[in-house]
Amino acid sequence: MRLYSLFLLLLLLLRYEDMMLLFYMCCSLWPPVCLRYCGQEDASKSGADTAHLSVSDISHEDADTRTLLSASLTDRPEVFLRVWTRVKAALLAGFQMVTASGPLMAESLHGVGFAVEKVELSRHLSGMTVDELRAMGADPLGDSTDAATPHESYVSALSMGQLISDVKDAMKVSMLSAKLRIVEPLYKCSIQCDQMQLGNLYPVLSRRRGEVIEEDVIEGTTLFILTVILPVADSFGFSQELLKKTSGSGTAPQLFFSHWRRIDLDPFWKPTTAEELEDLGKSIVEPNLPRVFIDNVRKRKGLVVEEKIVVSAEKQRNLKTNK
Amino acid sequence: VSEPLVPFRETIVSTNAGAASQCTETSLPPPWKDTDGLKRARGGLFRFVTGSRSLAVTIRCFALPVDMAAALDNDTSSEGKTLATALERCDASAVWSGACQSFDDMPASDVSVDSFRFMWNKLMSTLISVDDDVYVDPCLYDPSRTGVAESPDRNFELLGRIVCLGPHGAGPNMLVMSPSIALDITNASVFTLPAAAAAAEV
Numbered sequence: 001m002r003l004y005s006l007f008l009l010l011l012l013l014l015r016y017e018d019m020m021l022l023f024y025m026c027c028s029l030w031p032p033v034c035l036r037y038c039g040q041e042d043a044s045k046s047g048a049d050t051a052h053l054s055v056s057d058i059s060h061e062d063a064d065t066r067t068l069l070s071a072s073l074t075d076r077p078e079v080f081l082r083v084w085t086r087v088k089a090a091l092l093a094g095f096q097m098v099t100a101s102g103p104l105m106a107e108s109l110h111g112v113g114f115a116v117e118k119v120e121l122s123r124h125l126s127g128m129t130v131d132e133l134r135a136m137g138a139d140p141l142g143d144s145t146d147a148a149t150p151h152e153s154y155v156s157a158l159s160m161g162q163l164i165s166d167v168k169d170a171m172k173v174s175m176l177s178a179k180l181r182i183v184e185p186l187y188k189c190s191i192q193c194d195q196m197q198l199g200n201l202y203p204v205l206s207r208r209r210g211e212v213i214e215e216d217v218i219e220g221t222t223l224f225i226l227t228v229i230l231p232v233a234d235s236f237g238f239s240q241e242l243l244k245k246t247s248g249s250g251t252a253p254q255l256f257f258s259h260w261r262r263i264d265l266d267p268f269w270k271p272t273t274a275e276e277l278e279d280l281g282k283s284i285v286e287p288n289l290p291r292v293f294i295d296n297v298r299k300r301k302g303l304v305v306e307e308k309i310v311v312s313a314e315k316q317r318n319l320k321t322n323k
Numbered sequence: 324v325s326e327p328l329v330p331f332r333e334t335i336v337s338t339n340a341g342a343a344s345q346c347t348e349t350s351l352p353p354p355w356k357d358t359d360g361l362k363r364a365r366g367g368l369f370r371f372v373t374g375s376r377s378l379a380v381t382i383r384c385f386a387l388p389v390d391m392a393a394a395l396d397n398d399t400s401s402e403g404k405t406l407a408t409a410l411e412r413c414d415a416s417a418v419w420s421g422a423c424q425s426f427d428d429m430p431a432s433d434v435s436v437d438s439f440r441f442m443w444n445k446l447m448s449t450l451i452s453v454d455d456d457v458y459v460d461p462c463l464y465d466p467s468r469t470g471v472a473e474s475p476d477r478n479f480e481l482l483g484r485i486v487c488l489g490p491h492g493a494g495p496n497m498l499v500m501s502p503s504i505a506l507d508i509t510n511a512s513v514f515t516l517p518a519a520a521a522a523a524e525v
Contacts, residue, residue, distance in 0.1 A: 087380065091498065092487055099489030099496040102333035103355065108490050110332035111392030113497045115462045116486075117368070118381035162374065167382075169359065170371040174384045175335055176355055177364035183332040233329045259393065262334055268351055293331055298354070300328075306353045 087119060090160060094167025103172040103180075104267070105297040110183040110260055114171055181262050182290045185232040188258035191242070195222040197249035204245050208234035229258060233293065267291040335367065337386040337458045383501075385460040390449040392495040395488060405442050406488065443482060450481075462501055 099109045193201050195217075205212065205228060214227035230238065239252040267290040271280045287295065298305045351361070363369065370381040387395075395406070450464040461467075463481060484500040 083378070087378070088486070091380075095487065095496075095498045096489050096491065099494060100491065103358075104333045105331065107331050107333055108494070109496045110334045110396070111387040111389065111495050112333075112335055113385045113387050113460065113462065113499060115383045115385065115460075115499050115501045116380065117383050117501045118370070118379075120379040120381075163378075166371050166373055167380070170369050170380070170382050171384065173358055173360050173364045173371075174367050174369035174382050175333075176351060176358055176361055177369065178335040178367035178384055178386075179337075181334050181336055183334050185330060233331075236327050260332060260396065262336070262389070264336075270350070293329075296326075297331060300326075304354045 084119065086160070087163065090163035090167050091116060093160075093164045094171060097164070097168045098171040098175075103175050104182065105294045106301055106303065107182075107297065111262075112175065114174070180267065181264065182267065182293060183260045183262050184293070186258045186261055187230045187232055187235055187255040189228055189230060189253035189255045191226045191228055191250055191253045193224050193226065193246060193250040195224060197246040198224060200245045200247075201226075201242070201250050204238075204241055205230075208238060210234075228253075230255065232257075263290045265290050267294055334392075335384060335386050337460065383462075385462060386458075387463070387495070387497060388449055388457050388459055390457075391446065391463075394446055394449060395497070396495040405439060406446070406485075406493075447481070462499060465502070 095114060098114075099112070101107070102109045191201070202212075204210075209231050211229040212226050213229055214225075216225045217223070218225060235255060238255075242250045243252060265288050267288065269288060271277050295305050295307070350356070351358075355361075360369065360371070367384040368381065369383070370379055372379045447464070450459050459465075480502075481499070484502065486498040486500065488494055489496045489498065
C-alpha cells in the first residue's frame with residue numbers, strides 16, 4: 001500500500017514531457033516501433049554526427065497521432081504492399097514536383113537527395129483485411145475498385161491528390177529545415193589580351209566574380225591567353241566593358257556554359273555573435289549575394305518577398321532638388 | 324527591356340560537411356518562416372501525417388556529393404540519362420523500389436548491360452573513393468554498415484534502393500529508400516527480390 005501511494009505521488013510529479021519520454025523509452029525496447037534512420041544503427045559508433053537525428057527530435061506529434069500510428073507493420077506485408085503501391089506513386093509525383101520547383105524561389109533543385117525513412121500505417125488501416133482495403137479503393141493491384149466505401153474517413157487518407165500534395169509539402173519543409181544554398185551556372189571563356197592592358201583587365205574580371213584558371217603567354221608575342229570562369233549572373237555586358245576598359249586590346253570572348261557551382265554563403269545569414277552584432281548592427285544588414293538573387297527571382301515570379309517599402313515613415317517628405 | 328533571366332538552382336549542404344556555414348541556428352525570414360510544420364522538422368528530417376491520421380511517412384533530405392550531382396546532371400553528361408532510362412524501364416518489373424535488382428531484369432534497351440555496369444561503377448566511384456573532406460550521406464554509401472564494405476556487390480546495393488531521379492525523370496536529384504526500411508521489407512516474405520547475382524560477378 002505504501003509503495004503504491006509512492007508510485008502515485010511519482011506519477012503526479014512527472015510532467016507531461018517526462019511521461020512522453022518514458023513512453024518513448026518503453027517504445028524503443030520494442031523493435032518495430034524503434035525509429036531507425038540511415039546511419040542510425042551506427043549512432044553509437046559515429047557519435048555526435050548523427051545525434052541530430054535522434055528519436056526524441058522527431059517525436060513532436062500530438063498524442064492522438066502517436067497512439068494511432070504504431071509500427072511500420074512489416075508483420076502484415078500483404079496490407080502494407082497494397083498501401084505502399086499507392087504511397088510510392090504519390091512519392092514519385094511529389095518528388096518530381098519538388099525537384100522541379102524548390103522552396104526557395106521555385107527553381108529546380110540540384111544535388112538533393114530525399115530518403116524515405118519510414119512508412120507507418122495506423123492500427124486501423126493495418127488491421128484491415130485485403131478485402132476491406134479493396135472495398136475502399138486503395139487496392140490498385142486488385143481487379144476492380146468499387147464505390148462501396150465502409151470507411152469514409154480513411155478513403156481520403158489514400159486519395160492520390162492529397163497524398164501527393166502532402167509529400168510535396170513535406171519535402172519542402174524538410175529542405176527548409178536543412179541548410180539551404182543556391183547553385184549558379186558558370187560560363188567558361190578564353191580571353192586574349194595584350195600584356196600592357198592586363199592590369200586593366202583584371203579589375204573587370206574581379207568585379208564580375210570572374211576567376212582566372214589558366215594564364216599563358218603566346219610565345220614570341222606580348223599576348224596573354226586567359227581561361228576564365230565567369231558566373232552567368234554577372235556576365236551581361238561583359239564584352240563591352242572588356243573592350244572599353246582594355247582600350248580594345250582584350251578580345252571579345254565567346255562564353256560557353258561550363259558547370260554549376262554552389263554559392264557557399266547562407267542566404268539567411270544574420271549577425272548573431274557579439275562581435276558581429278557590434279560590427280554590423282542588429283537590424284540593418286545588406287542582403288548578401290545569394291539573398292539578392294533569390295529576392296530578384298521571387299519578385300520576377302510574383303512570389304512573396306520581404307521588403308520594406310517605407311523604411312522610416314516619420315522622415316518622409318517631398319524632396320526638392322533646389323534647396 | 325526586361326532583365327536577362329538566369330536559371331539558378333536550389334540545393335542544401337550537408338550538416339556534417341563542415342562547409343562554410345557562418346551560424347548554426349539559422350532562423351528563416353518571413354516568407355519561409357510561416358511554413359506549416361517547420362517547427363517539427365529537424366536537420367532535414369520531417370514526418371508528415373495524412374489528414375485522416377491513418378498514414379505517416381518520414382522523409383529526410385540530404386546533400387548529394389558534388390561530383391555525383393554533376394555526373395547525374397544530364398546537361399553535362401550522359402550518365403544521368405542512362406540511369407534514368409534504366410530506372411524507367413525497370414519500373415514496371417520491380418515490385419519494391421522501382422529499380423532493377425539484377426541486370427537480367429533490364430528489358431532490351433539501347434543501353435547494353437556492360438555499358439550500364441561501367442556507368443554505374445563510375446558513378447559509385449564518386450561515393451566510395453572520395454577524400455575525407457567530402458561528406459557522403461550514410462543513405463548513399465556507408466562502409467560502417469554491417470557487411471557493406473566487404474560485400475562484392477557493394478556498388479549495387481544503392482541501385483536497388485533508388486526510386487527515381489528528378490526533375491522530369493532525369494536530373495541531379497534522387498529519391499531513395501533508406502537502407503533500414505528496405506531491410507524491413509526484404510525480410511518480409513512477400514518481397515522476394517531477385518538476388519543481385521549479376522551484380523556479384525563484377
